[in-house]
Amino acid sequence: MSTQQSSFEIAGLNWTQIRIPLVLVLLAAIPPLVFHEGATYVSRLFIMALIFATLAMALNIVFGHTDQLFLFMGALTGIGAYTTAITAESLGISPWATLLLGALLAGAIGALVCFVSAKLRFTVILISILTLALQFAIVEFFVGASDLTGGSTGMVFSGLAFESIQESLGIHEHVILYYLVLAILGATIVFYDWMRRSKFGIAFDAIRQDEVAAESVGVNVVRYKTVAGFVSAFIIGLIGPMYAQLEGLIIPGMFQFQVIDVLVLIILIVGGMRTLLGPIVGAGIIIYINEELQAAGQWRMVLFGALLIVLFLYFRQGIVPFARDLLHERIKITERLAREEQT
Amino acid sequence: MVAETLTRIAEFTIDGITQGLVLALLGLGITIVFGLGGVLNLSIGVFAFLGVIVALELLGITGNLLVSAVLAVAIVTLFGLVVDKSLLSLVYRSEGEERILLGIFVTLGLAIFLDGLLFISYPSSYSLSFGIPSTTIAGVQIRGSSIGIILISTVILTALYLFFSRTYLGGATRTVMQDETGAVLCGISPRKMRTFVFALSVAIAAIAGILYSTTQSVYAATGFELTILALIVSIVGGVTSIVGAVVAGLALGIIATFTSAYVGAYVAEIALFAVAVIALLLQPEEIA
Numbered sequence: 024m025s026t027q028q029s030s031f032e033i034a035g036l037n038w039t040q041i042r043i044p045l046v047l048v049l050l051a052a053i054p055p056l057v058f059h060e061g062a063t064y065v066s067r068l069f070i071m072a073l074i075f076a077t078l079a080m081a082l083n084i085v086f087g088h089t090d091q092l093f094l095f096m097g098a099l100t101g102i103g104a105y106t107t108a109i110t111a112e113s114l115g116i117s118p119w120a121t122l123l124l125g126a127l128l129a130g131a132i133g134a135l136v137c138f139v140s141a142k143l144r145f146t147v148i149l150i151s152i153l154t155l156a157l158q159f160a161i162v163e164f165f166v167g168a169s170d171l172t173g174g175s176t177g178m179v180f181s182g183l184a185f186e187s188i189q190e191s192l193g194i195h196e197h198v199i200l201y202y203l204v205l206a207i208l209g210a211t212i213v214f215y216d217w218m219r220r221s222k223f224g225i226a227f228d229a230i231r232q233d234e235v236a237a238e239s240v241g242v243n244v245v246r247y248k249t250v251a252g253f254v255s256a257f258i259i260g261l262i263g264p265m266y267a268q269l270e271g272l273i274i275p276g277m278f279q280f281q282v283i284d285v286l287v288l289i290i291l292i293v294g295g296m297r298t299l300l301g302p303i304v305g306a307g308i309i310i311y312i313n314e315e316l317q318a319a320g321q322w323r324m325v326l327f328g329a330l331l332i333v334l335f336l337y338f339r340q341g342i343v344p345f346a347r348d349l350l351h352e353r354i355k356i357t358e359r360l361a362r363e364e365q366t
Numbered sequence: 367m368v369a370e371t372l373t374r375i376a377e378f379t380i381d382g383i384t385q386g387l388v389l390a391l392l393g394l395g396i397t398i399v400f401g402l403g404g405v406l407n408l409s410i411g412v413f414a415f416l417g418v419i420v421a422l423e424l425l426g427i428t429g430n431l432l433v434s435a436v437l438a439v440a441i442v443t444l445f446g447l448v449v450d451k452s453l454l455s456l457v458y459r460s461e462g463e464e465r466i467l468l469g470i471f472v473t474l475g476l477a478i479f480l481d482g483l484l485f486i487s488y489p490s491s492y493s494l495s496f497g498i499p500s501t502t503i504a505g506v507q508i509r510g511s512s513i514g515i516i517l518i519s520t521v522i523l524t525a526l527y528l529f530f531s532r533t534y535l536g537g538a539t540r541t542v543m544q545d546e547t548g549a550v551l552c553g554i555s556p557r558k559m560r561t562f563v564f565a566l567s568v569a570i571a572a573i574a575g576i577l578y579s580t581t582q583s584v585y586a587a588t589g590f591e592l593t594i595l596a597l598i599v600s601i602v603g604g605v606t607s608i609v610g611a612v613v614a615g616l617a618l619g620i621i622a623t624f625t626s627a628y629v630g631a632y633v634a635e636i637a638l639f640a641v642a643v644i645a646l647l648l649q650p651e652e653i654a
Binding site for chain 1: 453456457463466467468470471472474476477479481482483591594597601630631635636639640642643646647
C-alpha cells in the first residue's frame with residue numbers, strides 16, 4: 024500500500040505524471056508574484072519553508088522508508104554549514120567550492136551511524152537515542168571548540184550570494200537564494216520519486232515490513248539502510264549552508280534540537296510520511312503557523328508541544344494521505360453513480 | 367605536593383560521587399518505566415525541574431526546606447499520575463514498536479509543552495540550599511550540598527533496593543518487567559503496575575531535581591539536559607537493569623568530574639556522550 028499511486032486524471036492529464044513538474048512550476052512562480060521590494064520578511068518565510076520542506080524530505084527517506092529515526096538533523100545541518108564555512112575561510116576560497124564538502128561529511132556521518140546501527144541490529148528506539156546523544160554532543164562541540172567555530176557568538180556567513188547577477192538584474196539576494204534552495208528541493212523530489220519506484224523502493228518496503236524476511240530473500244539490509252542514511256544526511260548537510268546564508272550567520276543556537284528537529288518531525292507527520300508532496304504541504308502549513316505563533320511569543324513552544332502530542336495521538340496519517348483518500352472516495356462514488364445511471 | 371594531589375583527587379571523587387548519585391536517580395527513573403512499560407520517558411528532566419520550582423514556591427510559604435521538598439515531591443508525583451492516566455493511557459493502547467515510537471513522541475511533546483510553560487513563568491535560574499556548612503575531614507574539604515546529597519540519595523537508593531528485592535509489590539514490578547504474560551497469569555495487572563512505577567519514577571525525578579539544584583542553579587533548559595543525562599545513564603546501565611543504572615550513574619558522575627577538572631568542561635560533556643555511544647555499541651542485545 025505504501026507505493027499506492029493516485030491514478031486519477033485532471034483535465035485529461037495523469038496526475039501522477041504531472042504532479043512533480045506542476046508543483047515545481049508553481050513553486051518557481053512564487054518570487055515574481057509574492058516577493059516585493061523591501062519586504063524581506065515574506066521572502067525569508069518562503070525560503071524557510073523550502074528549507075524545511077527539503078529537511079522533511081530527507082527525514083522521509085531515512086525514517087519514513089527505513090525506520091531509522093534521525094534525531095540529529097540539527098547537528099547534521101550544522102556540520103554542513105560549519106564545514107563549508109570553515110574550510111572556505113581557511114583555504115581562502117569561495118564557499119561554493121566547499122559546499123559539497125560539508126554535505127559529504129554530513130553524508131558520511133549519516134552513513135556511518137546507519138551502517139553501525141544496521142550491523143548491530145539496532146531497533147528504532149536505539150537509533151533515536153544514539154542520534155539524540157550525537158545531536159547534543161555535536162552542538163556542545165560547536166559551542167566548545169570556539170577556536171574553530173567562534174563559540175556561541177558564532178561567525179558571519181554570506182559567501183553564497185551572486186553579487187554580479189544581483190546587480191546586473193537588479194534583484195534581491197533572496198530571489199537567488201530561493202531558486203537555489205528550490206533547485207535542491209526539486210532535485211530531492213525527482214530523486215525521491217525515482218528512488219521509490221526503483222529497486223530501492225521495493226527493498227525499503229521489504230525492510231520496513233519484515234527485516235528478517237527481507238534478508239532471507241536476498242535484500243542486503245545493511246547496505247540499503249546505509250544508503251538511505253547517506254542520502255538523507257547528504258541532503259541535510261547540503262541545506263545547512265543555505266540556511267546559514269539566509270540567516271547571515273552561523274551560531275550553535277541555530278542547530279539545536281528544539282529549533283530544527285522538532286519542527287521537521289512535526290512537518291513530516293502533518294504532511295504525511297512516505298508521500299511525495301507531504302513534506303512540502305507540511306512545511307508550508309507549519310512554517311506559516313510557526314510565524315503566526317511568533318506573536319504568541321513565549322507561548323510558541325507550549326503550543327508546539329501540544330501540537331506534537333495531538334498529532335501523534337490522533338493524526339499520524341498526515342494531510343496528503345488524508346486528502347488522497349478523500350479524493351479517491353469521491354471519485355469512486357462519482358464512478359458508481361455514473362455506472363448506476365447507465366444501467 | 368603528593369599529599370596536595372591526593373587531597374584534590376579525594377575532593378574530585380566526592381564531587382563525582384555526588385553528581386553520580388543524582389544521575390543514578392534520574393537514570394533509574396528512565397530505566398524502571400522503560401523496563402516496565404516500553405515507554406522512554408523523554409519528559410523526565412522537566413519533572414525534575416518542576417520539582418525544584420514547586421519546592422521553591424512552597425519554601426516561600428512554609429519557610430522549611432524539608433517540608434517544602436517533601437510536599438513538592440508529592441505534588442509533582444500527583445501530576446505524574448495525571449499524565450499517566452491521560453496521555454500514557456492513550457500510548458498504552460498501541461502495541462510493540464508503535465507503542466515505543468508513540469511513547470517517544472508523546473513524552474517529547476510533553477517535555478516541549480512543559481518546558482515552554484515553565485520558561486514563561488520561571489525564566490531565570492534557581493537554586494536551593496540545604497544550609498549544611500562545608501566541613502573538612504583530614505584536609506579534604508566537603509561541601510555541605512555533597513553531604514546532603516550523599517546522605518539523602520543513599521537512603522532513597524537503599525529504600526528502592528529493599529523495595530524491589532524484599533516487598534511483594536516490588537517483586538510484582540520485577541515480574542512484569544521480565545515476563546508480562548507470566549505476570550498476568552499470576553494475577554498481577556500490568557496497567558496498574560505501570561501507573562505505580564510511572565508515579566514512582568516521577569517522584570524519583572523530582573527528588574533528583576531538588577538535590578541537583580543544591581549543587582548548581584537550574585533553569586528551564588536544564589530540564590532537557592537532565593533528560594539526556596538520564597538517558598545516557600540508563601543506556602550505559604543496560605536500560606532494564608536497576609543496579610546497572612546506579613553503577614552507571616556513579617561511574618559517569620566520576621568520569622564527568624575528572625574530565626571537567628583536568629581537560630575542560632565541554633570535553634567532559636562530550637566524554638559523557640562518547641561513553642553512551644560506546645555503551646550502545648558494546649551491549650545492544652541487552653537493550654530492547
